[in-house]
Amino acid sequence: MSRPPLPRRPIIWRNALFLTVFPVIAVAATVAYGMTVGIGWAEVGAAVVLWWLTGLGITAGYHRLFSHCGYRAPAPLRLVYAALGAAACQNSAIAWSSDHRYHHSETDTDGDPYDATRGFWYSHMGWIFFEGAQGNDYTNVPDLRRDPILAWQHEHYLAVAVATNLILAGLATLIGGHLLGMLVVAVLLRIVVVQHLTFLINSAAHVWGTQPWSKGTSSRDNWFLSLFTLGEGYHNYHHSFQADYRNGPRWYNCDPTKWLIWCLSRVGLASDLHRAPVDIVLTTRFEESCRSLATRMEAWGAHSAEEWSAMLENKREELLSRRDQFLEGLRGGKTALRDQLLATQAKAELRLVELKALRAAHRDGQRRAASAATRELRRATERELAHLRRAIRHAQRSIRATLRGWERLARDYSAGLPPAPAPA
Numbered sequence: 209m210s211r212p213p214l215p216r217r218p219i220i221w222r223n224a225l226f227l228t229v230f231p232v233i234a235v236a237a238t239v240a241y242g243m244t245v246g247i248g249w250a251e252v253g254a255a256v257v258l259w260w261l262t263g264l265g266i267t268a269g270y271h272r273l274f275s276h277c278g279y280r281a282p283a284p285l286r287l288v289y290a291a292l293g294a295a296a297c298q299n300s301a302i303a304w305s306s307d308h309r310y311h312h313s314e315t316d317t318d319g320d321p322y323d324a325t326r327g328f329w330y331s332h333m334g335w336i337f338f339e340g341a342q343g344n345d346y347t348n349v350p351d352l353r354r355d356p357i358l359a360w361q362h363e364h365y366l367a368v369a370v371a372t373n374l375i376l377a378g379l380a381t382l383i384g385g386h387l388l389g390m391l392v393v394a395v396l397l398r399i400v401v402v403q404h405l406t407f408l409i410n411s412a413a414h415v416w417g418t419q420p421w422s423k424g425t426s427s428r429d430n431w432f433l434s435l436f437t438l439g440e441g442y443h444n445y446h447h448s449f450q451a452d453y454r455n456g457p458r459w460y461n462c463d464p465t466k467w468l469i470w471c472l473s474r475v476g477l478a479s480d481l482h483r484a485p486v487d488i489v490l491t492t493r494f495e496e497s498c499r500s501l502a503t504r505m506e507a508w509g510a511h512s513a514e515e516w517s518a519m520l521e522n523k524r525e526e527l528l529s530r531r532d533q534f535l536e537g538l539r540g541g542k543t544a545l546r547d548q549l550l551a552t553q554a555k556a557e558l559r560l561v562e563l564k565a566l567r568a569a570h571r572d573g574q575r576r577a578a579s580a581a582t583r584e585l586r587r588a589t590e591r592e593l594a595h596l597r598r599a600i601r602h603a604q605r606s607i608r609a610t611l612r613g614w615e616r617l618a619r620d621y622s623a624g625l626p627p628a629p630a631p632a
């Protein structure tokens with residue numbers, strides 16, 4: 209069902225330029241720096257650490273704490289989240305969480321700021337180019353506006369973002385590397401990467417993946433995305449149980465944000481970790497499976513009686529032809545095996561006859577050597593005997609190998625025979 213196009217909204221040039229020009233500058237600066245000065249392990253390592261720190265500011269802070277209240281955190285931790293989240297350059301916590309709460313309450317409708325049914329690119333970043341679906345209406349985040357830390361961060365968002373990035377780059381430079389390299393790789397480039405990884409949850413995690421918990425929204429579980437998004441890829445579970453501090457509920461689900469929150473709770477920096485009750489989780493999953501099955505059954509039921517019998521007849525013929533092919537193959541294989549077995553048996557018998565003849569010749573030689581009339585004759589007979597002994601040893605080895613082969617074949621052959629009748 210096609211939906212009417214979105215009403216025209218004014219473009220926000222600041223956002224549009226930031227999302228188009230900034231990534232070009234970041235990539236060009238990284239390339240230029242790499243070609244002139246060279247990018248070392250210090251810059252790469254700092255970029256990865258800052259990706260994780262600012263990424264967790266978004267996932268553990270903006271998302272699971274501020275937007276969904278999946279757990280409680282003391283003021284110092286909220287301040288750290290506010291600073292790290294700002295350093296990811298994805299707007300203030302209040303604005304981000306407001307959009308996100310609308311995303312959950314109005315999923316896949318015009319009220320959803322990043323409505324995935326409007327296409328991949330719209331939900332990925334296109335929506336940021338325009339005035340929001342909800343404007344700057346923050347009435348859905350009264351709790352966050354009351355938090356003095358978040359109100360302060362909202363008021364001074366740009367300054368907090370710049371200051372945190374400069375402090376992080378400065379700290380990284382103290383450990384190693386050059387300040388300019390840190391600013392280019394661990395700040396500019398990292399901001400672009402973390403932004404797009406977050407955007408992928410609004411786009412890709414609403415397009416690719418499974419829907420084991422609910423098909424009520426376009427959200428998907430995508431474990432592969434979770435590897436790069438600190439666990440946010442289990443998005444179908446998250447849309448079904450949004451207050452759960454975990455996105456991947458099972459212990460083996462790659463969800464580093466969940467592990468961080470759990471560790472923080474162990475040292476008293478997080479409390480009231482909310483888990484969806486297991487009976488409700490399992491019931492939801494079971495009901496979704498039943499609904500999927502009912503939908504499939506309905507699709508089958510759409511066939512007429514004639515179509516059904518034609519389908520069954522085709523299936524039966526296919527199975528019969530496959531059975532015949534199988535039996536044919538079995539018979540052919542069996543015959544070949546029996547022929548091989550008989551041939552090996554004949555070879556073994558021939559070798560045994562040869563061995564018998566060699567041994568008889570050897571006994572005869574021994575007798576002749578004992579009664580040899582002259583020395584020369586005895587020496588010649590002994591040379592003949594040595595030759596015969598070598599031939600006997602060779603024949604014995606050959607017979608053993610042939611018998612081993614024969615035994616293997618006999619085992620294979622008898623394994624395929626029907627069981628022997630019980631003795632009367």
Ligand SMILES: [Zn+2]
Pocket residue numbers: 311409410414427443447
């Ligand atoms: Zn979503």
Ligand SMILES: [Zn+2]
Pocket residue numbers: 271275276308312446450
């Ligand atoms: Zn959410």
